Amino acid sequence: MEVQPERFDFGIEVDAESAESMAEEAEEDGVGINEDDVRINVDAVADELQSMVLSSNSSISPPRCCIFRVPNTLLVQNPKAYKPKAFSIGPFHYGEPHLEATQKIKAKYLCDLISRLPDPHESTLRHITAAIDEVQPEAREHYEGPLNMSRDEFVKVLVLDGCFLVELFLKFTYKYLTNDVHENSDPIFELVNPLEYENAHYIPQNRIRHILDLMRSLMLVVRRNEPENTWKWMTTWEPMPSATSLQEAGIKFRRATSTTTILHINFEDGVLEIPPLHIHERTESLFRNLICYEQCLPNCEGVITAYAILMDNLINTAQDMEILCQSKVIDNWLDNKDAAEFFNKLYDDIGVREPYYLDLTQRVNEYCGYFWPRHRTTLVRDYFKSPWALISVIVALILLILAFLQTWFTITK
Numbered sequence: 210m211e212v213q214p215e216r217f218d219f220g221i222e223v224d225a226e227s228a229e230s231m232a233e234e235a236e237e238d239g240v241g242i243n244e245d246d247v248r249i250n251v252d253a254v255a256d257e258l259q260s261m262v263l264s265s266n267s268s269i270s271p272p273r274c275c276i277f278r279v280p281n282t283l284l285v286q287n288p289k290a291y292k293p294k295a296f297s298i299g300p301f302h303y304g305e306p307h308l309e310a311t312q313k314i315k316a317k318y319l320c321d322l323i324s325r326l327p328d329p330h331e332s333t334l335r336h337i338t339a340a341i342d343e344v345q346p347e348a349r350e351h352y353e354g355p356l357n358m359s360r361d362e363f364v365k366v367l368v369l370d371g372c373f374l375v376e377l378f379l380k381f382t383y384k385y386l387t388n389d390v391h392e393n394s395d396p397i398f399e400l401v402n403p404l405e406y407e408n409a410h411y412i413p414q415n416r417i418r419h420i421l422d423l424m425r426s427l428m429l430v431v432r433r434n435e436p437e438n439t440w441k442w443m444t445t446w447e448p449m450p451s452a453t454s455l456q457e458a459g460i461k462f463r464r465a466t467s468t469t470t471i472l473h474i475n476f477e478d479g480v481l482e483i484p485p486l487h488i489h490e491r492t493e494s495l496f497r498n499l500i501c502y503e504q505c506l507p508n509c510e511g512v513i514t515a516y517a518i519l520m521d522n523l524i525n526t527a528q529d530m531e532i533l534c535q536s537k538v539i540d541n542w543l544d545n546k547d548a549a550e551f552f553n554k555l556y557d558d559i560g561v562r563e564p565y566y567l568d569l570t571q572r573v574n575e576y577c578g579y580f581w582p583r584h585r586t587t588l589v590r591d592y593f594k595s596p597w598a599l600i601s602v603i604v605a606l607i608l609l610i611l612a613f614l615q616t617w618f619t620i621t622k
Contacts, residue, residue, distance in 0.1 A: 273350040275418040276301075277505035283497070286557055290494040291501070298370050298420060300356050300363060315369050318376040325379070334368075341367050351418070353505075374420060421502055424495070428470055429512060447570045449522035450577060452529040455481065458577040462536035472516050476572050483533070486520075489542040493551055504559060514556060515565040521552045522570075 276299060279291045293302055296311050323329045341348075342364050349356065349363070356363065417423050449455075452462065465475065465482040475482045499513045524530050527545035534541050541548050 273347070274353050275422065275506060276351050277353045277502070279501055280505070283501050283504070283559070286554065287493065287497065290497040296373075298374065300352065300358050300366050303358070303362070303366050312369075315373040319369060319372040322372045322376040322379070337372070338364060338368055341371070421498055425499055425502065425513060428472060428499075447564075447567060447574060449519055449566070449570045449573060451525045452523050452532040453526070455523075455573070455577065456532055460573070460576065462533060462538055464537040472512060474519070474566065474569060476569055476576075479576060481573065483538045485538060485540060487540045487542070488548050488551070493555070496555060500556060500559060510565075512565055514559060517552070517555045519566050519570075521555060524549050524552045 278301070284291060293308065295308070296315070297303060297305065297308050302308060319334075323333050326333060342360075345360065345364050345367065348367060358366075417426060450458070456462075459479060461480045463480050463482045465473070465484045468484050471484045471486050473484060496513070496517060500511075500517060503509045503511045503514050524533065527549050530539065530541060530545040530549045533539040534545070539548075543551070
């Protein structure tokens with residue numbers, strides 16, 4: 210009876226690649242190794258995987274989280290677009306050296322807000338601070354990741370920044386009601402047209418999460434007479450041709466005036482109506498933050514992202530920008546080339562979940578395939594640039610008709 214050698218399990222962890230290498234070396238040395246002889250420490254691997262699962266669960270944002278840090282994939286495109294230049298709201302940028310001067314302005318706004326009360330006194334600020342301190346645990350859940358800030362500092366930021374925003378809106382409302390609003394008085398309202406009172410109920414006031422969410426909600430306000438299929442969900446995406454290509458296909462651009470949102474773009478009878486958009490040095494920052502918010506917020510409809518993609522399709526070159534500027538669709542305060550590059554780089558490395566403008570692009574692309582509009586445009590552009598060319602053609606047609614009539618009468622006689 211042959212005696213089998215005794216096996217010992219030392220609990221040594223060996224990965225598959227190392228095991229294969231060991232087996233090859235053993236074969237070269239003339240020593241055979243059975244696969245069962247190479248084992249892993251199952252308990253150790255399972256414990257490590259369990260630790261990874263628990264760590265991932267703890268790192269997932271809570272359900273109330275709605276204020277996010279900018280992902281690196283978006284931050285690398287233009288870091289300056291996500292950093293406040295004058296005022297910071299919230300704890301993310303609190304304490305940065307270049308923002309210290311504006312803290313005094315916030316304190317002044319806090320004083321102005323308290324002075325609005327019928328009987329302001331020192332205890333008012335204590336009551337406000339105490340009320341904020343009660344809800345600060347819930348407020349922390351709205352921020353992504355650790356804040357690295359003490360409880361006292363966090364409450365201080367909430368009180369100071371919150372009162373600053375309230376007073377800012379009160380001051381703006383007073384100027385608006387007294388018709389004392391200048392075009393550049395408050396940049397935060399620049400991309401949103403003043404809304405009529407009848408449309409106020411379209412904004413879900415009890416669901417506004419923060420100032421950026423308010424900006425997005427104002428841009429999504431749709432009037433009652435606007436077609437519902439504008440926001441119909443689609444499953445595929447068709448790109449829109451550039452403004453130059455559309456113009457060559459016979460499509461005209463018109464500035465839309467019957468809408469309160471820049472998102473409502475309509476196409477009918479060969480005319481593409483686009484609400485006016487003001488492009489200046491702060492436009493990129495607003496759009497990048499709105500797109501980032503849509504990308505980070507779970508189950509958020511990417512309407513602003515879809516708008517950015519559509520405008521990028523329309524504007525590829527400085528010539529495309531010039532066409533839209535001449536149509537008064539875009540009020541561009543930048544160089545045409547810089548403005549075109551702004552749209553071309555706005556949504557790099559961003560996924561689109563809902564192509565909201567698919568119905569629009571389908572109708573535009575279908576119109577571009579028609580024979581007569583395209584050739585009519587070519588005829589007018591190449592042969593009728595001046596009125597004299599048109600007059601010459603009309604005169605030639607008249608002479609041709611007269612010659613035909615003269616020949617016909619001669620033959621009949």
